[in-house]
Each structure stands twice: as structure tokens, then as C-alpha cells.
Amino acid sequence: MRIAVFASGNGSNFEAVARQRYRRAQIVLLITDNENAYCVERSKKLNIPYYIFPYDKYSGKSEYEKDILLLLTKEKIDVIVLAGYMRIVSPIILNAYPKRILNIHPSLLPAFKGMNAIREAYNYGVKIIGITVHYVSPAVDAGEIIAQDAFRIGRRTLPEVEARIHRLEHRLYPRVIKRLFDKQGDRL
Numbered sequence: 455m456r457i458a459v460f461a462s463g464n465g466s467n468f469e470a471v472a473r474q475r476y477r478r479a480q481i482v483l484l485i486t487d488n489e490n491a492y493c494v495e496r497s498k499k500l501n502i503p504y505y506i507f508p509y510d511k512y513s514g515k516s517e518y519e520k521d522i523l524l525l526l527t528k529e530k531i532d533v534i535v536l537a538g539y540m541r542i543v544s545p546i547i548l549n550a551y552p553k554r555i556l557n558i559h560p561s562l563l564p565a566f567k568g569m570n571a572i573r574e575a576y577n578y579g580v581k582i583i584g585i586t587v588h589y590v591s592p593a594v595d596a597g598e599i600i601a602q603d604a605f606r607i608g609r610r611t612l613p614e615v616e617a618r619i620h621r622l623e624h625r626l627y628p629r630v631i632k633r634l635f636d637k638q639g640d641r642l
């Protein structure tokens with residue numbers, strides 16, 4: 455199962471899924487829209503090829519995604535894993551990968567969609583906070599839920615909560631990939 459990770463920023467989830475040992479799944483390449491993102495450095499360190507698609511160089515989303523799709527097809531990519539990818543995936547890629555695109559979001563969806571989810575949940579005063587791995591659908595952060603994890607906030611400060619959220623993400627995301635795409639005899 456050949457997997458492409460899409461990331462725009464730090465890339466800690468990219469690194470977590472790339473460091474996991476799989477039998478059949480393989481993190482084949484990184485795609486980023488941001489040449490200055492730290493995920494590129496991680497890619498070099500992990501020896502995983504990276505491909506930069508500078509969004510501004512395209513006339514629009516469809517040209518941008520068509521170009522990405524060419525690479526995905528050439529590289530025979532089976533599954534796409536979004537890991538801090540800051541763009542909405544359009545039907546051009548979505549239709550080519552039905553139920554084959556995953557995302558991780560730092561809230562217990564359907565609560566706190568969108569950016570700044572951790573801070574919003576914390577400031578709202580939720581007592582239990584968590585993360586969600588879901589299939590990507592046309593509506594943002596609204597696809598079918600695959601897995602969640604959560605913890606009680608207690609007396610933790612916001613930075614402590616953020617750190618714990620990220621630790622949970624780094625544990626859950628590789629596990630989901632294993633469960634969905636790493637079984638012996640799996641064929642898409």
C-alpha cells in the first residue's frame with residue numbers, strides 16, 4: 455500500500471507515521487505546498503522524497519491539484535494521509551481517492567472544526583479534549599470518523615494540553631494506518 459503524506463507545516467505527524475514499522479504500508483513520498491515548511495527538513499532526515507507544489511505558481515486550485523494527481527498516478531499512490539495540510543482538497547483529488555484520504559484533526563469532531571481547535575476547545579472550558587482521525591469528504595472536518603482519543607484536561611495549562619494532544623496524535627495516526635492499510639493480503 456503506497457502512501458503519500460500531504461503537509462504544510464511542522465510535519466510532526468508526518469514523521470510519526472513515517473517512523474512506524476509496517477508490513478505492507480509504505481510512506482512513499484511527501485507533498486507540500488510550502489517550500490519553507492519544516493516537514494521538508496524531516497523528509498530529508500527520513501530519506502523520504504519530497505515534492506513541492508507552490509500553490510501561487512498555478513492559475514488555480516484545479517491546475518494545482520491536476521499536477522499533484524499526475525505525480526500520485528505516476529508513483530502509483532494508493533492512499534493519501536493529510537498531516538497538517540492547510541488546503542481544502544477539491545473533488546479533483548477526492549474523486550480519484552474515494553475513502554482513501556485520511557486527515558487528523560485536534561478536536562473531538564464534530565466539535566471545534568477548523569483552525570485553532572485546541573485553543574478554542576480549551577477556552578470554551580471543555581473538560582475532556584481529544585483528537586479525531588477521519589476520512590476526508592468535500593466538507594471540511596466532516597468526513598466519516600475512523601478513530602478518536604481523548605483525555606481529561608484537569609489542571610493542565612494550554613501548552614500542556616497542546617503537547618499532550620500532539621503526543622496522542624503521534625500514537626493514534628500510525629495505529630489507524632496500520633489497522634486500515636497494513637493487513638496481510640490487503641488489496642485495494
Ligand code: GRF
Binds near residue numbers: 464537538539560623
Ligand atoms: C496537528 O495538530 C493536526 O491535528 C492538525 O495540524 C497539526 C499538524 O501538526 N491537522 P504537524 O505539522 O503534524 O506537527
